Amino acid sequence: MGRYILRRLISVIPTLIGVTLVIFMFQRLIPGDPAVAMLGEHASTENVARIREQLGLDKPPFLNRDALAEGDLAGFFDSQYVRYFGRLLQFDLGESIHRRIPIAETLKERFPATVELALLAMAISLLIGIPVGILSASRRNSVLDSTTMIGSLIGVSVPIFWLGIMEIMLFAVLLKWLPSGSRLSTGIVIEPITNLLLLDSLLTGNWAGFWDAFKHIIMPAVSLATIPTAIITRMTRSSMLDVLQEDYIRTASAKGLSEKVVLFRHALKNAFLPVITIIGIQAGSLLAGAVLTETIFSWPGIGKWVYDSILGRDYPIVQGVTLLIAVIFLVVNLLVDLSYGVLDPRISYD
């Protein structure tokens, strides 16, 4: 197991380097000069040149062949990419062009908002998806089953930004029950501990704060949960259907075990592996920031941040956040792979 983890970790390295290359090239390919973006259109040529030098933009992108031709071996590696990579190794993501604030600092505020939203959405989809999937598999071809199947297909077909808008229209504009944006009402203060507002307000016993935060998060969480719920339901159902045809399930039923025991103790355990894979993929994409949901609900998470930054051409932010997201994806994939061994002892890693 230990050797397998090590091997998987090593196999992630080339992918990670590929990711940094893509992110780096993205900045190079996008039209427009970052130095000009920083100083504005009317900056003098000397100022632009000075900033370019400061940012290392006067260096070649990958390798410095001119320095080498002059006999400077060390200068050969003095390039933008090598500098960028070196900064990454020191966990330096750079700073925002427009606001001149280190990206890591803003990330500390923004990332918890996304995590909180993702966790709640994941919880909703697990609480609905798995039980409904099990039930509809156990009552195959019943009305409940066909309703579930059609419902889950609608779930993956509905554009979530549209669903979000409809929710806002119904609950915020017409009924005025729920607020339509941001994480908290003005005037409500929750003492930060983890920056997950629901958790923090519970820890400090701040019930008014909890209720307010809950009212803000529920609409985005529900619309974000739509697709994962539909996918998890379908996966649970089809995986359960496969398992329910096995001989040991018939044996268990023939022994006279109750349906509940057969479903949950015998079938679910064996049907869970493909479900875990799907959950992992969905969790990864939720944590990666829901650009659409966060934009509609003005949720101050990383998805909206990266979208705003693309529009505002603040590329260090785009680079930094995209890298973080890609790393999350890779880590989640790794965790899913490793969980197989825990869930199914028959899988060995050699």
Place this chain on the structure above:
Amino acid sequence: MTEIISESDVLTDFAVREHRSLWLDAWRRLISNRTAMLGLVVVTIFILSAVGAHFFWTYDAKTDLDYSSKLLAPTLRVSEGSTEAHWFGTDKLGRDIFRRVVHGGWNSLRVGLVAVAISLAVGGLLGLLAGFFESTELNKWESAGFMALVAGGLGALPAWIARQNLQIVLFALLGVVSVLRPAWFTGKKWLRTAAFAGLGLLIGGLSGLWVAPAVGLVCAVTGLAIGLVTAKPLNGKLFSDIVMRVMDVILSFPSYLLAIAIVAFLGPGLEKGMIAIGVVGIPIYARLARSAVLSVTQKEYILAAQSVGEAHGRILFRHIVPNILSPIIVQATMGLANAILSAAALGFLGLGAIPPEPEWGAMLGDSYKYLSSGAWWAVLYPGLAIMFSVLGFNLLGDGLRDALDPKMRV
């Protein structure tokens, strides 16, 4: 005597099933499936209305503007001073939403088809080749070409450093030689390795020295490394590994974010959106095609084709492709649904179709600011249009999966 023969004829007739092709079989299963039929009907309506509107119902988005009938609620009656009933109401510029929704279908259809075509052509082909060469020995000429590509590609680095394009050719030749003359020094393995490493060192070092001593040093080192690579001719597994690694890199970005980034790079517009969505979809088809090929290449009929010496291209396109078509058709149908959804998302974010072009996502993005004034119809109908067309393709894809599943064939 004659009677007996005719009787046995009847018997065989009875035993032999009526001849039906594979596709006819699948079609019959498809139309006997109620939800799939529903999907087929929705998709047909969608395609007919989109194509019909585009060719027979003139609409000029640039001149469509009428402030006097701005934000009218949906009605089935023709209101005063108007020539037509606004079934779906009008938007902030007084444009008939029904007309724009129907015309928007044409754009969604185009995006879906082009994006899927891009992902399928690039991803499918890459996956096909990756899967095939991973499980099949390359023949001599394929290996030679492959090694020329690998060695020449690696040789591009020292060639770039020294500004000598000739090096690429020399390294490519070294790659070809390593395949076509495998007998060189085969008696002693290390001797062959040393010989090729030395050749690489010479090619890089000598031509680098021509420029400057430091350049010569660096080129010699890279040349040595390339020589070591060429010493042991590589097999198709490497090709597959490289392709799948690149796919992994694409997959480690969330699809929406990647599409947004590509559009930011290309500039907004429906055509750019098609490309972005198409590129994002490439890895899905590559993985699917590769795994399908891998599951097929060990089947008896492929081994038989190989043992009678059929050419690789023929095996690939006559024997393998037809047998992996079903999962790809299913994925492409679902892919159409996904592409329509992604295009709408891009349009909603203002990165897809450029206004006033009628596009469902852009229409939503345009109108949702007017929600507080109660104009629910301006966001309801484009959204429903997206949902139903996507649902149609998803239902159809689901039905196709059941219909094409070879396990169900009797």
